[in-house]
Amino acid sequence: FIMSHEILFSYGDSVLYAVDVESIEKPDFITDNVISFFFEYLSNQSEYASCISPSVAQLIKMSPSSQLLDIFEDAEFKKDELVLFPINDSFSTEESSGEHWSLLCYVKAENAFYHIDSLNGYNSKSARLLTRHLNTILETNCKCVSLCCTQQNNGYDCGPHVIFYAFEIMKYYKHHQKFNAETVQQSFPSKYRETILSKIRSIK
Numbered sequence: 365f366i367m368s369h370e371i372l373f374s375y376g377d378s379v380l381y382a383v384d385v386e387s388i389e390k391p392d393f394i395t396d397n398v399i400s401f402f403f404e405y406l407s408n409q410s411e412y413a414s415c416i417s418p419s420v421a422q423l424i425k426m427s428p429s430s431q432l433l434d435i436f437e438d439a440e441f442k443k444d445e446l447v448l449f450p451i452n453d454s455f456s457t458e459e460s461s462g463e464h465w466s467l468l469c470y471v472k473a474e475n476a477f478y479h480i481d482s483l484n485g486y487n488s489k490s491a492r493l494l495t496r497h498l499n500t501i502l503e504t505n506c507k508c509v510s511l512c513c514t515q516q517n518n519g520y521d522c523g524p525h526v527i528f529y530a531f532e533i534m535k536y537y538k539h540h541q542k543f544n545a546e547t548v549q550q551s552f553p554s555k556y557r558e559t560i561l562s563k564i565r566s567i568k
Contacts, residue, residue, distance in 0.1 A: 373564055378404045380564065388557050389565075391394050394523035398560070399465065404532050406448070413446035413537055415530055421449040421468075425494045426457050426500070436501045443466055445472045446537050448530050449477075449498075451490045460494050465522040467529050468494055470506070477508045480545050482516040482525040482553070515544035515551065525553040529562060 373380040376402040385393045386463040396418045402417035402448055416424075427435055441447045447470040454462030466481035468491055477498070488510070494509040529545060536543040 367378040371496065373401070373567070375401055375567055376404045376408070385561070385564070388560050390540075391518070391520065392416075393520045394527075394557075394560075399523060399526060401564070401567075402560075403448070403450065403530065406530055408532060410446075410538065413448075413534060414441045414444045414446055414449070415534070416430045416441060417463075418450045418452065421494065422452055422454070422457070424449075424491060424497050427564070429500060430495065432497055432500045439501065442502060446470065446533075448533065449494060450526050451487050451494055453487050455490075455491055465526045466491065467526045468508075469533060470498065470502075472560075475504065476506050479508055479510045479512065480529050481524075482513060482522055484513075484515060511545055512549040512552070514553065517551075518554070521554050524556045524560065528553045528556045 370382045372385055373384055378397065380397055380401055382395045382424045384395045384475050388398060388430070400417045401420070403417055406415040407413075424432070436442075441519065448469040449470070453464040454464035464483055465488050466479060466483075466487040469478040470476075471478065477491075477495045480488070481487050481491070490508075491508055494504065499501050499506055513529070516522060528548075529543075533543045
């Protein structure tokens with residue numbers, strides 16, 4: 365018998381509890397901790413790219429514009445060529461208050477942000493706000509471009525889509541290639557839950 369708050373896996377500063385692993389196994393929303401775990405892992409796979417945790421991405425989005433430069437003056441991601449941000453639809457500072465995740469990708473060489481949303485347009489408002497705040501932090505004037513991508517066929521698989529796209533973008537970036545999110549088979553990100561569990565066991 366495993367208690368829901370028993371630590372099962374850890375990586376760097378991230379930990380996964382039994383309740384987090386259960387959220388992957390069930391046909392339900394995955395927890396913020398699962399996304400944090402994988403984004404920290406991916407950040408350590410490249411010297412020139414980084415993946416920002418959900419809590420930091422939400423802090424950037426919800427911080428007053430006037431305070432952004434002071435809060436994130438020494439942010440390490442400012443030097444990176446590629447930065448991935450998980451976007452939540454929540455406009456609250458409370459944790460786990462949202463219902464949908466999407467992915468914002470900053471590509472310095474293209475002077476652009478790319479938004480990948482598996483519920484097309486659902487997170488547009490959050491993406492625009494995060495982009496505006498990141499432009500302030502990075503001292504850029506980048507547009508937020510919505511990319512066509514495979515759409516989820518249920519109400520809860522946004523998390524696996526975000527993790528899948530993050531892995532694929534980082535992999536293609538490593539080989540100096542562009543990732544086409546639109547070509548993904550619709551069933552694959554849903555089945556990606558099995559891959560997520562397998563990766564967790566290999567990372568620990």
